[in-house]
Amino acid sequence: MAVSALLHWLAHSQLNELASHTRWVFAAAQAIHFMGLSVLLGAVTLLDLRILGLARNVAIARLFGLIPLALVGFGVQLITGVIMFSADPSRYWSNPGFRIKMLLIVLAGLNALWFWLLEHRRLQQLQPFTAAPPSAQVVAAISILVWILVIAFGRFLPYLDGIELRWLPSGL
C-alpha cells in the first residue's frame, strides 16, 4: 500500500513533470548515471581485486581511499536514478528487471555493510604481501559479481518491460 502511494505521489510530483516532459532532462540524467557507474565500478573493482589477491605489494589499507569515491559514484547514481524513475514510476515498478535490480542493489549494500563492520578493521592491519582472510575474499567476490549483475539488469530493463515473472511477488 505504501508503495502504491509513493508511486502515485512521484507520478504527480514536479520531478515527474521535469523528467517526463523535458526530453533532455531524462537523457542528461542517464548520461550522468553512466558517469556514476564508471566511478563506482572502477573504485569497487580495484579494491575488490586487491582483496582477491592482485597487486599484493600494495597494502590494502592504502586502497581504502577508494571507498569515498565509490560512495560518490553511488550517490550520483541514486540521484539520477530517482530522476529517471520518477519519469514513469509505475512502469518501472511493474518491470521485473527493475525490481531484481533494486534487490541486487540492496544485496550489494548489505555486502558493503558486512565489509565495513566485520572485515574492514582486520584488513587495515594487513601488511603488503599478505593475503586477505577468506571471508574478506568472499565479500570482494560477491561485490564484483553483484555490481556486474546490477549493470546487466540496467541494460536489460527496456527488454524486460511488460514481461511478467510469476515467481516474483507482485506485492513487493
Add this chain to the structure above:
Amino acid sequence: MSALVWMKELPWVVAFRESSWVYPSVETVHGIGMGLLVGTLTVIDIRVLGGLRRLPLELLPKLSPFLWVGFVLNACSGVLMFMSDGPRLIDNWIFQAKMILIGLGLVIAWRLQRELAPASPHARVPAGPPRVRGPAGTSQRMQLIAALSLLIWYAAIVAGRVTAFLGDQ
C-alpha cells in the same frame, strides 16, 4: 556506405540485432568495459591531480591492465553494435565526435602512463634536474594531462548516450 549496409544485413548481424538477449548482453559488456576503463582512469587522474593521496603514485602504472581490459571489452562490443547500425551511425556527427574523443583519450592515457612509468634504467639520456612538483607529487604537466583525460572520457560517455538517445527517436 554500401559495405555498411551489406554488413548490417548479414544474417548473423540481423539475428544479433533482433535477439532479445544477445544484444542487451553485448550492451552490458559495453557498460562493464566502460566502468573498468573510465573508472580506472578516474582513479589515476584524481590521484595525479592531488586527490586520493593515500594511493602511492607508484601504484598507478600497475592499474593500466584494468584500463586496457576495459578498452578491449568496449572495442569488441562496440564493433558488434556498430555493425548492426552502421549506415545510421557513420553519418551521425555525435557518433563521429565520440570516436574522435576515444582516439584522443587513448593517446592521452598512453602519454600519462609514460609520464608515470618509472624511468628505464637503460635510458640513454641522463636524468635532468628534478622537476618542480607540488604536494600531489606530480608535475603541472601531468596534472594538465590528467584533467584533459577526465574531460575527454566523460565527454565520450555523454556522446555515447546521446547517440543511443537519438537512435531511439
